[in-house]
Amino acid sequence: MYQSRVGLVLTLCAALALWACTRQPTFVAKHEPWRADEERACLASGAVRETAFVTTRSSLGGPSACGAIHPFTVSATARGGVTLEPPALLRCPMIPAVDYWMERVVIPAARHHLRANIVAIKVAGSYSCRPMNHVIGARLSEHGHANALDVAGFVLEGGYVIRVKTGWRGPMPEQNFLRAVHSGSCNVFTTVLGPEYDAAHHDHFHLDLARHRAEGRICK
């Protein structure tokens, strides 16, 4: 009996080792209870209500570590005044953060530095079940939790687009506007990565609400 049990355990171990060797993990997902707690608290608070531009999405798909309890599709922010192109898939806590950021950071910065109004955001990414920076075996990105937004640019009234890619080192007003948005974003989001961070972020701002143990906030 004991022998057969040992045999079973050994067989299981061998099977697991084989599985681990043959199946390269695409990402590492840590168990982080704060995520669900934070999302449930946000949902219960009523901070996010369904509107013409914030709608419930039944599911996000992808492996179980990815997704959100109650994801939303967001097609506009600032009470509908600024559209998201294309609409973003976000979890509850990101939605009031994006609203606040638009109204307190982006719109004032555009008025101050560009004498212009913002009518849309160019969204470069939101929900995506993938490892950080697309590196196989890295930690699951905040994008995998619908807890991140990548912004490539801002559309002004009249149609002119300020792009992170060309404006970061472009004409002075665009540089000043984008730098004001970048630094102001750090007061709203817990992770802000821009062109100074690395080559992968040369053309967009990455904004998320991850919890960081040591640093508190990452603003680069």
Ligand SMILES: [Zn+2]
């Ligand atoms: Zn990103």
